[in-house]
Amino acid sequence: MHEPVNFPLAAVVGADALKLALCLAAVDPAIGGVLIEGPRGMAKSTLARGVAELLEAGQLVTLPLGATEERIVGTLDLDAALGEGRARFAPGLLARAHGGVLYVDEVNLLADHLVDLLLDVAASGVNHVERDGISHRHAARFVLIGTMNPEEGELRPQLLDRFGLAVSLGGTPLPAERTEIVRRRLDFDRDPETFRARWQAAQDALQARCRQARKSLEAIPLDDAALEAIAARCYAAGIDGLRGDLVWLRAARAHAAWRGAAAIAPEDIDTVQDFVLRHRHPHGPAAAPPPQSNDSAAAPQNDAGGQSGERDPGEGQWGELPAQPVAIGERRAPPRWPKKP
Structure with missing residues (x-):
C-alpha cells in the first residue's frame, strides 16, 4: 500500500x-x-x-x-x-x-x-x-x-x-490568487505524483533551509540588546507576565537563523512582533510600530518556489510582514449614581 x-x-x-x-x-x-x-x-x-x-x-x-x-x-x-x-x-x-x-x-x-x-x-x-x-x-x-x-x-x-x-487567517483572496489556488489543487488531485515531482526541487530547498537554520540556531546569541528592545515593546503593549518576552526573543533568533544571519537584528524583532502580540493583547494598546527600513535582508533570497527573481502567482516574500492594525478596546464612562433626594 x-x-x-x-x-x-x-x-x-x-x-x-x-x-x-x-x-x-x-x-x-x-x-x-x-x-x-x-x-x-x-x-x-x-x-x-x-x-x-x-x-x-x-x-x-x-x-x-x-x-x-x-x-x-x-x-x-x-x-x-x-x-x-x-x-x-x-x-x-x-x-x-x-x-x-x-x-x-x-x-x-x-x-x-x-x-x-x-x-x-x-x-x-x-x-x-x-x-x-x-x-x-x-x-x-x-x-x-x-x-x-x-x-x-x-x-x-x-x-x-x-x-x-x-x-x-482572514480576508478574502484576490481573484488572481483564488484562481491560482484552485488551479494548483486541481493539478494535484489529477496527478499527485507528477505535481509533487514538479515542486520537488523547491521543496528540497525549503527542507535544506530549515535544516540549516536549526543547525545554526544555538550559535546565535540571545543578546542583551535584543532582550532590552523586546522588553520595552512588551511593556508598551501592556503584556502581562514574561512569557511574551521569552517567546519573542526565541522567535527573533529563529528568524535570524532562517535568513542565515549570525545575530539577531532589529528586522528580526520587527518581523515576528505580530505573531507574538496578536493573541496577548486583543483589546489593549499595541506596541510601538516597528521602524521602517529599506533593508531587505529580512526577506529570504528565494521565493517559495526556490527561483531567484522569478515568482509564481500568489507567492510572496516569507520574511516580510505588513503592519497590522490592532483594535483599541472601547473605553466606557464610569456609571453615574443617582443623586440623593
Whole structure:
C-alpha cells in the first residue's frame, strides 16, 4: 500500500505570514507552538502536513477531539510494575509525535486541562506520567499546531498566552490568487505524483533551509540588546507576565537563523512582533510600530518556489510582514449614581 502523497508546502499559494510562523516553529520547537485562527477551508491541515516534512522525523500526529488524557499521555501498567519491579509504559499520542508535528484541530473545543497539558509538554519537551507513586518520563519534542474558529468559542486568555505564536487567517483572496489556488489543487488531485515531482526541487530547498537554520540556531546569541528592545515593546503593549518576552526573543533568533544571519537584528524583532502580540493583547494598546527600513535582508533570497527573481502567482516574500492594525478596546464612562433626594 502506497503512502499518501502530501501537497508540498512550497506549492501553497499565499498565506505567507502563516508559512513563516510555522517554519520558525519548526526551526525552534521551544517557541511553544502556533495557534491558527480562521474559518474552515483555509488549508490549515495542508500546511500542518507540509511543516511535518521539514522536520527530521517527518510524521504528523492528529489529536482527535474525543481523546482521553490516557490516550494523549500514555498509560502505566501497575500490575506489571508490581510483578516485574518496573513500570511498563504504553506510549500515547505525545510519544508518537516526538520529532514531528502534533496537530490539534478546533483546539478551542478541547477540555481546558488537556490544552494545558499539551502546552506544558510542547514547552518543556518532556512528558511525565505518574500513577499511584509510579512514574515514567520520555522525550516529547514536537511542533504543536492548533487551529480554532473564533465563532465556535474562544480559548481562555491563560491558555492563549501559552501558545508561542498566533496567526489569524482572514480576508478574502484576490481573484488572481483564488484562481491560482484552485488551479494548483486541481493539478494535484489529477496527478499527485507528477505535481509533487514538479515542486520537488523547491521543496528540497525549503527542507535544506530549515535544516540549516536549526543547525545554526544555538550559535546565535540571545543578546542583551535584543532582550532590552523586546522588553520595552512588551511593556508598551501592556503584556502581562514574561512569557511574551521569552517567546519573542526565541522567535527573533529563529528568524535570524532562517535568513542565515549570525545575530539577531532589529528586522528580526520587527518581523515576528505580530505573531507574538496578536493573541496577548486583543483589546489593549499595541506596541510601538516597528521602524521602517529599506533593508531587505529580512526577506529570504528565494521565493517559495526556490527561483531567484522569478515568482509564481500568489507567492510572496516569507520574511516580510505588513503592519497590522490592532483594535483599541472601547473605553466606557464610569456609571453615574443617582443623586440623593
